[in-house]
Amino acid sequence: MTRPKTLDAARPVPPGERPAPRRRRRGPAGSWRAAFRRDWQLYSLAILPLLFFLIFRYAPMIGNVIAFRKFEPGGGIFGEEWVGLRYVKLFLNDPTFWNVFTNTLVLGALTLIFCFPLPIVLALLLNEVRRRTLKRFLQSVSYLPHFLSMVIVAGLVMQMTSLDGPINAFLDFVGSEKISFMQDPGWFRTIYVSSEVWQTVGWGTILYLAALTTIDDQLYEAARMDGAGRWRQIWHVTLPGIRPTAVTLLILNIGTFMAVGFEKVLLLYNPLTYPTADVISTYLYRMGLESSNFSYAAAIGLFEALVGLVLILSANVISRRTVGTSLW
DSSP states (O other), rough: OOOOOOHHHSSSTTTTTOOOOOOOOOOHHHHHHHHHHSSSSHHHTTTTHHHHIIIIIGGGGGGGGGGGEOOOOOOOTTOHHHHHHHHHHHHTTTHHHHHHHHHHHHHHHHHHHHHHHHHHHHHHHHHHHHHHHHHHHHHHHHHHHSSHHHHHHHHHHHHHHHHHHHHHHHHHHHTTTOOOGGGHHHHHHHHHHHHHHHHHHHHHHHHHHHHHSOOOOOHHHHHHHHHOOOOHHIIIIIHHHHHHHHHHHHHHHHTTTTSSHHHHHHHHHHHHGHHHHHHHHHHHHIIIIISSOOOHHHHHHHHHHHHHHHHHHHHHHHHHHHHHOOOO
């Protein structure tokens, strides 16, 4: 059998003319170098963020080694002696830790259930407002709580729920008995989630409102021509249009599921509400900084990080297989 001739070999070369040189295919390394030389100014903008993550995110991970070593203040930076899984077994057999773990799951689930869908609902409602001045006013009012300091938010919550606060004044006015909200463990989760909704829902609508502007108006026009009402347009056009944004934010929220609000819980809780208010982050604060048990706290923190990693990886895989949208 004879080899088939290539196109270059089949084309006759006129006398006195040199054959055209063959182009060399650039590999991935060559294309990357060419792109870097061409856009090095843009790549240089990533230097500071990379340094930030390297110094403040990745370098501190080395300290996780003290979860497996006995660390004492004033001693070696990586602990005195290797103790293996001693501290891991210690918190796994501690009933207090499992109570704290349960509180974290409950508060995280309640926060996700209420604080994730409400920004979508509010964004859809704001999108239906036609008067621009009214829409801007409603947006400003809903965004404002996000810019308040956590200390101010905690102070407002304590004033509202105190025995001589407006809520108890209203209860007294209607003839009901006053309630010690901040001393009753049964009320803490309701107070926390309510304040979280008030503070974060308005700010969470920004990304959804931005996603709504990318939806093609011709889709709404086609839906109206097919006889779809406003509710059907929202269901079949608007919600599918913002689905990638919603799924991305859901995955990110699941990733931070275990890191439920440390600052707000720390400011609002007290020893009387520990049974329902104490979460892993506040428990770590007391064990590590107040009790100086750094190795024990590091072991719990490492466990929390691993749980969060598993959650975000699982959410990403499930989202990619069911919805077709994922972070990576």
